[in-house]
Amino acid sequence: xxMDQRIDPLFRPLTKDNQAAQAITRPSxxxxxxxxxxxxxxxxxxxGLFIILFLVVMALIGxxxxxxxxxxxxxxxxxxxxxxxxxxGTDELGxxxxxxxxxxxxxxxxxxxxxxxxxxxxxVTVGGIAGYMAGRGKKGDRIDNLIMxxxxxxxxxxxxxxxxxxxxVMEPGILTIIIALSAxxxxxxxxxxxxxxxxLKNQEFIMAAQVLGAKFSRILLKHLIPxxxxxxxxxxxxxxxxxxxAESFLxxxxxxxxxxxxxxxxxxxxxxxVILTGDWWRLFFPxxxxxxxxxxxxxFGDGLQDALDPRLRD
Amino acid sequence: xxxxxxxxxxxxxxFKTYGGEVQAVRGVTFHVEKxxxxxxxxxxxxxxxxxxxxxxxxxxxxxGRIVDGKVVFEGTEISKLPxxxxxxxxxxxxxxxxxxPMTALNPTMKVGAQIVEGFVRSQKVSxxxxxxxxxxxxxxxxxxxxxxxxxxYPHQFSGGMRQRVVIAIALACNPKLVIADxxxxxxxxxxxxQILDLLKQLQEEQELAVVIITHDLxxxxxxxxxxxxxxxxxxxxxxxxxEVFANPRHPYTWGLMRSLPRLDESEKQRLIPIEGAPPxxxxxxxxxxxxxxxxxxxxxxxxxMPPTKTFDKGHEAACWLHDERAPRIDELVAAGxxxx
Amino acid sequence: xxxxxxxxxLMMFLTLWIIVTLTFSLMHAIPGNPxxxxxxxxxxxxxxxxxxxxxxxxxxxxxxxxxLKNLVSLDLGPSIKSDSRSVNDMIADGxxxxxxxxxxxxxxxxxxxxxxxxIAALNRNxxxxxxxxxxxxxxxxxxxxxxxxLLINYLAIKLPLFPVATWGTWMHTVLPSLALAFxxxxxxxxxxxxSMIEVMNQNYIRTAEAKGIPTPLIVIKHGIRNAILxxxxxxxxxxxxxxxxxxxVEKIFAIPGIGKYFVDGIFNRDYPVILGTTIFYSAIxxxxxxLIDIAYSLIDPRIRLTKKEG
Numbered sequence: 001x002x003m004d005q006r007i008d009p010l011f012r013p014l015t016k017d018n019q020a021a022q023a024i025t026r027p028s029x030x031x032x033x034x035x036x037x038x039x040x041x042x043x044x045x046x047x048g049l050f051i052i053l054f055l056v057v058m059a060l061i062g063x064x065x066x067x068x069x070x071x072x073x074x075x076x077x078x079x080x081x082x083x084x085x086x087x088x089g090t091d092e093l094g095x096x097x098x099x100x101x102x103x104x105x106x107x108x109x110x111x112x113x114x115x116x117x118x119x120x121x122x123x124v125t126v127g128g129i130a131g132y133m134a135g136r137g138k139k140g141d142r143i144d145n146l147i148m149x150x151x152x153x154x155x156x157x158x159x160x161x162x163x164x165x166x167x168x169v170m171e172p173g174i175l176t177i178i179i180a181l182s183a184x185x186x187x188x189x190x191x192x193x194x195x196x197x198x199x200l201k202n203q204e205f206i207m208a209a210q211v212l213g214a215k216f217s218r219i220l221l222k223h224l225i226p227x228x229x230x231x232x233x234x235x236x237x238x239x240x241x242x243x244x245x246a247e248s249f250l251x252x253x254x255x256x257x258x259x260x261x262x263x264x265x266x267x268x269x270x271x272x273x274v275i276l277t278g279d280w281w282r283l284f285f286p287x288x289x290x291x292x293x294x295x296x297x298x299x300f301g302d303g304l305q306d307a308l309d310p311r312l313r314d
Numbered sequence: 315x316x317x318x319x320x321x322x323x324x325x326x327x328x329f330k331t332y333g334g335e336v337q338a339v340r341g342v343t344f345h346v347e348k349x350x351x352x353x354x355x356x357x358x359x360x361x362x363x364x365x366x367x368x369x370x371x372x373x374x375x376x377x378g379r380i381v382d383g384k385v386v387f388e389g390t391e392i393s394k395l396p397x398x399x400x401x402x403x404x405x406x407x408x409x410x411x412x413x414x415p416m417t418a419l420n421p422t423m424k425v426g427a428q429i430v431e432g433f434v435r436s437q438k439v440s441x442x443x444x445x446x447x448x449x450x451x452x453x454x455x456x457x458x459x460x461x462x463x464x465x466x467y468p469h470q471f472s473g474g475m476r477q478r479v480v481i482a483i484a485l486a487c488n489p490k491l492v493i494a495d496x497x498x499x500x501x502x503x504x505x506x507x508q509i510l511d512l513l514k515q516l517q518e519e520q521e522l523a524v525v526i527i528t529h530d531l532x533x534x535x536x537x538x539x540x541x542x543x544x545x546x547x548x549x550x551x552x553x554x555x556x557e558v559f560a561n562p563r564h565p566y567t568w569g570l571m572r573s574l575p576r577l578d579e580s581e582k583q584r585l586i587p588i589e590g591a592p593p594x595x596x597x598x599x600x601x602x603x604x605x606x607x608x609x610x611x612x613x614x615x616x617x618x619m620p621p622t623k624t625f626d627k628g629h630e631a632a633c634w635l636h637d638e639r640a641p642r643i644d645e646l647v648a649a650g651x652x653x654x
Numbered sequence: 655x656x657x658x659x660x661x662x663x664l665m666m667f668l669t670l671w672i673i674v675t676l677t678f679s680l681m682h683a684i685p686g687n688p689x690x691x692x693x694x695x696x697x698x699x700x701x702x703x704x705x706x707x708x709x710x711x712x713x714x715x716x717x718x719x720x721x722l723k724n725l726v727s728l729d730l731g732p733s734i735k736s737d738s739r740s741v742n743d744m745i746a747d748g749x750x751x752x753x754x755x756x757x758x759x760x761x762x763x764x765x766x767x768x769x770x771x772x773i774a775a776l777n778r779n780x781x782x783x784x785x786x787x788x789x790x791x792x793x794x795x796x797x798x799x800x801x802x803x804l805l806i807n808y809l810a811i812k813l814p815l816f817p818v819a820t821w822g823t824w825m826h827t828v829l830p831s832l833a834l835a836f837x838x839x840x841x842x843x844x845x846x847x848x849s850m851i852e853v854m855n856q857n858y859i860r861t862a863e864a865k866g867i868p869t870p871l872i873v874i875k876h877g878i879r880n881a882i883l884x885x886x887x888x889x890x891x892x893x894x895x896x897x898x899x900x901x902x903v904e905k906i907f908a909i910p911g912i913g914k915y916f917v918d919g920i921f922n923r924d925y926p927v928i929l930g931t932t933i934f935y936s937a938i939x940x941x942x943x944x945l946i947d948i949a950y951s952l953i954d955p956r957i958r959l960t961k962k963e964g
Contacts, residue, residue, distance in 0.1 A: 008639045010614040014605075153672055158939055160898035161932060168920050168928065169680050245797060252799045252902060253917060268799060272906065287800040295795035370864055398868075405866030412864075417857040421956055422879050431875075432865030467955040483865065 038307040045303020051296035062102025070103035071260040089281035107263040112244035118182040123189025131197030167255045230308040237301030321345035325383035338364045340547035351524040353538035361547040405432035409484030413496040415476035419468035426464035433486045451482040474505035491523045546603035553629030563631035681925045730930030741930035744915045752911035758831045763838035771846020793840020802833040802906045819907045830907045850881040890943040
């Protein structure tokens with residue numbers, strides 16, 4: 001163009017081509033990548049994860065590291081303080097506390113994880129059915145209503161009281177504890193899943209998928225489950241420690257794990273007498289492990305919850 | 315120099331975020347006279363609301379802070395006032411109307427009490443007087459049955475009625491200036507018109523100065539005397555509403571005008587959106603912020619910030635097109651039209 | 655309103671009836687009988703007499719109806735293990751200590767939890783927030799049966815400020831109340847902090863700021879009242895956990911409360927005691943939750959007791 005020659009080059013108009021369009025610079029990460037990135041940045045949550053892994057590893061190998069079993073009694077070695085032979089000391093029957101602590105870890109972690117997993121399966125199934133049935137005609141609503149009534153009543157019961165009653169009725173043992181904990185524990189998960197599904201069902205992207213003719217199974221697989229997954233995982237990180245807590249609580253009351261088996265709860269209970277004698281290690285190690293477990297799962301769960309919360313994402 | 319009721323000089327506000335520091339407001343200057351309505355116009359994120367918050371000293375700190383510039387109200391530099399004295403100005407001298415009436419009211423407090431809360435504090439009045447004042451204010455903003463309404467809670471009011479309550483709160487202490495941040499955006503169209511009429515009427519009756527923040531040129535035309543067009547944290551054009559609407563001087567303002575529906579033109583006239591998105595204010599461009607979206611951008615626009623040029627009647631615009639070295643606008647317009 | 659209240663009260667009785675029935679069936683499904691330990695020593699005739707005395711020889715439905723009948727007249731029946739005392743006596747005996755302990759713990763938990771939550775929220779991401787949150791994490795991590803011996807060790811033995819155990823003066827209540835309240839303080843702190851942060855970011859707080867109200871007054875008049883609502887909804891489960899918490903705390907501190915009778919009842923397989931205390935606890939819990947709902951509606955004008963929440 002002739003115009004270009006007579007003007008200051010600075011004032012030459014830019015054509016559309018040399019106007020570099022501003023690209024969006026932030027790399028787009030998938031949802032899960034973002035969650036994991038955020039979680040990894042959360043130091044407290046990572047500490048929690050580390051402690052959880054440490055406890056799991058020690059539960060697996062800990063009892064093998066010492067030449068004693070959790071139930072080997074040695075009357076000569078009663079109430080021995082922490083030493084090179086007995087890293088965590090011994091109890092009033094001369095049993096090695098190190099072996100007992102990590103043996104107890106196996107029991108406590110197993111109970112926590114298994115009970116939480118049973119809660120998960122029952123809760124997701126029942127909650128999923130209720131959420132799916134709600135709003136599906138008269139029959140569907142009736143099923144949802146019935147499930148919700150049952151859940152409401154169970155939810156109104158004092159959780160530990162029910163567990164205690166069940167423990168009284170059934171033969172004591174690990175299996176019993178798991179059954180008793182799961183009998184009422186699934187209710188929270190079921191409520192959560194139902195609520196989540198009901199909420200999702202009304203959202204536009206689900207309706208859009210329905211309008212586009214997606215099959216229900218596809219909607220369930222591609223939309224409902226992935227979108228519910230987050231809250232379920234977070235809930236799981238809180239039900240595991242609460243199951244472990246309940247177990248140690250019951251064992252502390254003498255209703256839980258029965259000798260010769262031992263859990264952190266029974267060890268704490270056995271140690272009650274030592275408050276006055278000052279054999280601190282008897283209470284310290286099982287107490288520390290319970291507290292570490294609760295701490296680790298809770299901070300990890302908190303971190304996961306934050307990472308999954310899209311409102312908190314930067 | 316004549317003293318303005320409110321003047322803002324070279325205001326700069328930054329916000330710290332995880333991604334770095336955002337320069338939300340990058341040197342804003344304008345003023346408001348007594349009894350005058352000034353509209354601040356711009357798209358979302360252009361810094362208009364932050365400017366309003368800065369006037370009230372309501373920038374949350376952290377993460378936000380005023381980096382530079384000042385806000386002068388009746389000769390006092392309120393951006394430097396200690397918190398305690400600022401509280402004396404807020405509410406009593408300057409009132410504020412917020413965007414979303416559904417959330418601007420405390421759900422657990424009676425409407426009347428919310429209206430006179432500031433009044434009671436500054437005037438130290440008795441309970442009956444306060445209630446009388448609340449009823450009076452409700453009547454002023456056109457709420458029927460104020461005697462009953464005064465003891466109700468916000469959830470018992472409709473959206474439009476709540477916005478009237480929010481206006482009553484802003485006016486409860488007879489302020490000289492009211493800042494209205496998108497006061498009609500959250501409302502239905504018919505209610506919008508009612509609220510604008512109310513604001514206009516109150517402005518005239520009470521001789522209020524009003525700063526109204528909006529992205530809606532229709533609102534500007536309806537209510538404002540002067541307007542300030544903001545883009546990417548800066549003022550690109552100011553002037554009286556008549557002047558700016560008749561002779562817009564900045565390509566961004568042209569874009570805004572072209573994206574406005576008009577009743578007087580033929581139906582075939584299409585609305586033309588402004589292509590692209592505002593720049594990243596983490597790293598604002600060195601030159602004119604609008605250059606990347608401007609149909610008439612020149613080499614210099616990318617390199618240097620345009621100076622502000624004054625036209626008739628205080629009409630100002632910051633654009634290189636008004637430089638004498640620049641090609642004539644009509645040539646560019648012609649070229650631009652051919653392109654598209 | 656009154657219609658809703660009536661419905662709620664009916665629901666309360668229905669829930670209680672279900673609890674009674676469930677507990678009753680559970681108790682009678684137990685293998686072994688309450689006289690198991692004596693059955694070797696006692697002649698068959700005396701055992702039969704004992705069973706007759708406690709109506710254990712009647713068919714189950716008859717026992718059930720009898721139990722319900724007594725329950726209506728607020729009679730929880732006799733204890734099997736201690737001849738002379740009824741379950742009512744035990745509850746009457748233990749209630750004072752348990753209620754005092756629980757009440758004191760809940761008041762302490764509410765005051766400190768709410769206070770710490772507010773302090774943490776207002777100093778978000780600053781030292782005070784981190785201290786409060788660390789305390790909250792500790793409260794969740796350390797169960798009462800570990801905290802209690804620690805408290806005894808440090809505040810009663812090493813530093814003899816408080817009595818080691820048992821019940822008597824107010825000083826006796828300090829350590830058990832602390833042990834009981836520690837967990838709830840942590841939970842309330844977390845709830846209150848989250849809710850306070852959310853409330854302080856609400857637009858109506860900005861409205862109040864624009865009115866020129868000083869921050870402390872905004873926190874009190876606009877912040878706390880709105881922020882405390884979610885905490886109140888959480889009081890129901892909290893009280894439930896406090897009740898169970900009293901079992902261990904009463905055990906550790908040798909406090910003659912209901913919890914002790916309940917735990918003893920479990921070990922002695924004393925059905926009427928277990929049954930009676932469970933029903934008593936459940937009734938207390940149900941009534942508390944009902945009262946909390948009413949309190950909630952008084953604080954939040956948006957909630958009127960007309961419709962049931964979903």
